[in-house]
Amino acid sequence: MTMEEQTLEGWYDNRGKQQCLDRILGKLGEQALPGASDVEQYFRNLYRRNVSTQTLKTAFTAIQSFQVFLKNCGKFDLRSLTPEDLEAFVESQQDRGLKPLSVKNNLRQVQTFLRYLIAGGIVSSGVLARPIRIKVPDALPRAMDPLDVKRLLSVTQNVRDRAMILVLLRTGMRIGELLRTRVSDVHLEERKILLWVGEKNRTGRVVYLSEDACKALRAWERKRDGGKALLFHAQGRSSMGYTAARTLLGKYLKKANLSHKGYSLHCLRHTCATELLNAGMRLECLQQLLGHSTVEQTRRYARLSDKTREEEYFRAMARIEGRKSDERDGAPGEIPTLSEETQLLEPYHQELHEHAAALPSVAARTG
Template structure:
């Protein structure tokens, strides 16, 4: 008779066998380590799911071995979780699972010690995606005098780039004449997307570029460093919020991405056009990002109702069997999640 723990171990190992990700053999050792320490069966599933998603991010960055993992991979994983609009408490739990695994791998001499040095702490929980209020955006921009910081904030606000994407951007990726930035998902595949630069973002960038160190290959960097870390960018943003008197609003760097999406949607951009700019594979994720204001929603209602009242809707409604089958399937699947 097998115990629940033994059954959970076997299920976890069977699940792991189907993976095609970096360091699978080390993950198996870690799972057995959890079993020896009498972890609860539910812990196996939650830990494996978090580790799996983390290693997907690592693999997509072009890395094939755990030895190649850096702190930037953890930062990229956090952004990946934020992109899915998870509650911060959930992100913290999943990050804890990843850090526990990396700690085990570090003790085994697989992962470099500096990966977990000065761990990233997630603060100010927020259950829903939140864009900055337009007046708060104006207030924030009015207090940023440092050319580098202003350019960084403006580019994030006008392109919707993830902070990790911006910090990885090199001068070769910036095309001033075409007013665009090329973003690559992987240094090896060179596959990614293009974002565009507005007039105010271009203006801020030109001021920064005129005074930056031309020997540095990265667009943004910290003093005495080749590039800028996530922690440094976070501290810059917090300092700007403090100067603007906005610390009580609970804004994060990621709020700039939400602001970009919401402002474009409310300015009339179709969500299908917004999706590729955001780099989302799913339109549902873009919908969660971009929030219509009450005024735009009201205007859209009366615009549509005017067409209805004039009797200008052409054609007849038909029962769509394919759509009905799809909805029924989706409802059935949701019962098992």
């Protein structure tokens, strides 16, 4: 990516972020909700900190629901907030039927907002005095079955679509990252793609291309419109949206008779992570490839298959049994003969004899 392209992309990113902020401030002005002026200042602060557009949207959804809750409770002054108010908000979210993860995420956004108010002396620190911990079920990552992957690829004959699906499957990229990838970011000779800014953590990274992904990209390279800057684009357009990409995958899942399995674009990322882990890649390396900020995220993201656990168990057990057999005089699994047993026990018998000789006789003890 040239300096000019980076500047242009940054301009578009900032423009979209500014438009998002304007919409948020507009909604705050339209609704008479508690703490509107404080919320406005908070979002201006987030914008100055250069958080992503998605972070602005997520934070607004959570904080607006908190404002609506306070309004329904007749509480319009944020300065009078108590720990009980926060606990009641969580219960109201649960009563609405929100999933535990959604409740937890909303609570985290509201708590971050309250910390901002505490730092500004607007709200008492006692509001967050009682920790609220929400247990979230440890859901297994939704990776595709290997046979289903083969079935999906077998029906994906369109050059562009096959390249998209293979790149997602082999790199673990997020769909948003792939849709923003430029032709200049792809280095087929070196078999890698440069991601300048991460979808979530705003950090750049490098992902690598398998042989089949490179082959699919070369085929797409020969057919794509060379005048388009983005790697993937819809017909007659300069880009492709998330909805179009989701529809694309849905079409092939239906063609492969896999619609009932609930696979999504993000499942391709889980599939890549799980396959790499089961192939023996270390978690630290996988973490870097996926763009996770912590190994814990990666550990939750990919799981060892039953087959891998089985192989690891028997490999470890073979080492244990091998060590035990090395420690024995006889061959592994061989039962010592009577003469061998006598020889093995002879030192023990000798030690008992010496110990008994050292003890006083019964006559001496009773005399």
